[in-house]
């Protein structure tokens with residue numbers, strides 16, 4: 001299939017991913033608007049708290065000064081250690097472009113948007129002025145003091161990674177604001193890359209995938225097929241072993257074998273899912289069904305054997321990488337926040353390519369757990385790594401958690417995650433629905449006004465707290481149109497009515513498809529049961545077998561020490577106790593309340609004889625909180641997985 005042909009006619013009104021798959025296309029700017037509920041609250045927090053915070057931190061960290069100093073040497077030396085710090089500016093700009101496209105709801109939002117606008121204008125002007133005449137842009141290597149020359153170190157230089165985030169910011173600014181200044185800059189840089197690394201150029205690629213999906217998006221936005229072809233070349237070339245690898249093996253860069261021969265997701269987790277997202281984009285645009293099928297295989301393997309219960313990925317701290325299959329230690333989970341975002345990006349594209357509801361189930365899990373946990377409740381502190389357990393004597397020296405700062409931090413020396421959180425929060429609405437002329441498919445549930453070509457509907461729901469979803473038709477043609485609603489795998493026994501009458505249709509492949517000649521006012525009510533439930537771990541998942549974890553709907557729960565009247569390590573979980581856990585609907589976090597058996601260790605022997613057990617001695621009241629919200633109060637021990645009784 002060709003580059004989405006409708007793009008050139010509506011350049012400022014297209015969503016993040018516009019390719020047409022079996023279930024249609026995403027809708028576009030202003031076509032889906034969050035109107036209430038959790039995701040709406042998240043987006044407001046992003047606008048009034050996280051964006052101003054990240055803008056302040058980016059300024060203080062010197063990321064803008066790195067551009068400024070190339071015009072004014074008196075600004076000082078390059079700030080920061082890494083060659084990819086320009087991307088913190090680009091990722092923030094991407095999110096800011098979305099925020100500036102929406103009208104402020106009140107004075108607080110207007111004030112925050114003024115901060116965002118000032119950052120936007122200042123940054124765009126600096127970026128335009130800093131680009132070299134040949135199109136190159138990267139403040140690290142442009143510095144006269146740089147010990148390396150541009151393109152000298154493709155393994156660690158991150159130069160095309162920089163281009164990728166620049167291009168994504170540029171596409172967002174063009175689509176959301178109709179501002180093509182960054183698009184011109186990104187296109188010139190991309191032209192240089194095409195000239196240098198095109199079909200007849202150097203057969204090389206960047207150590208950190210990211211530019212692949214950005215080039216596809218740039219192709220969609222500009223209509224220039226060379227960028228799509230360049231993305232395809234980068235995907236196909238990878239695995240030739242051309243990247244120098246002195247610290248980590250070729251595997252780390254997904255450079256040991258071609259993507260099409262990769263048996264399982266491997267290496268640095270963020271690199272892997274960014275590459276897979278880009279490859280899925282290429283496959284969507286080129287109609288490469290074999291590539292889609294292989295990407296499905298990689299996705300399924302990742303979900304089944306290399307993902308935490310939260311949807312987090314990457315268990316190894318040393319190289320931020322996937323471990324072996326079932327190597328998923330809870331307290332040493334790396335599960336970088338950026339890797340969760342990359343998983344959502346890949347999953348969304350794979351859904352577009354396949355229409356698979358179960359892919360969205362996993363995207364939903366990542367969104368509400370592995371991604372959401374990365375940000376504090378006040379919107380101004382971040383996790384880099386996201387463990388599923390914290391021991392009572394935990395020392396703050398693992399992963400990015402150091403310097404004596406507890407839990408989430410305001411910023412990092414390698415601050416990839418915070419601006420990534422910003423841009424993803426701003427784009428949530430683009431991932432709720434897809435449509436074609438004859439159908440509207442609701443992919444993820446949130447209260448929203450949705451305007452597809454055929455149907456205008458208002459979705460109202462309290463998910464993930466409550467499983468009722470109401471879809472009220474606002475606009476419909478005088479002909480049959482299909483409204484497809486995802487029935488998540490966690491919603492066993494889901495029911496639906498239209499205008500109060502039970503529907504005859506049954507869900508198939510995770511979708512309830514209702515074909516009607518709809519009229520304004522008709523209302524579909526979907527009830528997704530959300531009982532408290534528990535899961536155990538696969539017998540090969542050594543780190544968690546013999547334990548169980550509590551879930552409700554898409555949410556994973558955990559116990560923080562302050563909510564348990566016994567050490568969290570001594571709590572036992574039984575099916576009967578899970579069944580008795582009660583949802584506290586008056587609590588904003590919908591905590592689960594109950595009491596659990598307590599079994600303290602009976603000896604200090606770390607390896608008691610086979611057959612020795614620690615019996616339960618008493619029971620203790622406990623409240624479980626959504627994992628995404630842990631660490632927002634007093635710092636203490638935490639567990640997702642509890643011992644089985």
Ligand SMILES: [Zn+2]
Nearest residue numbers: 336338416417
């Ligand atoms: Zn990160």
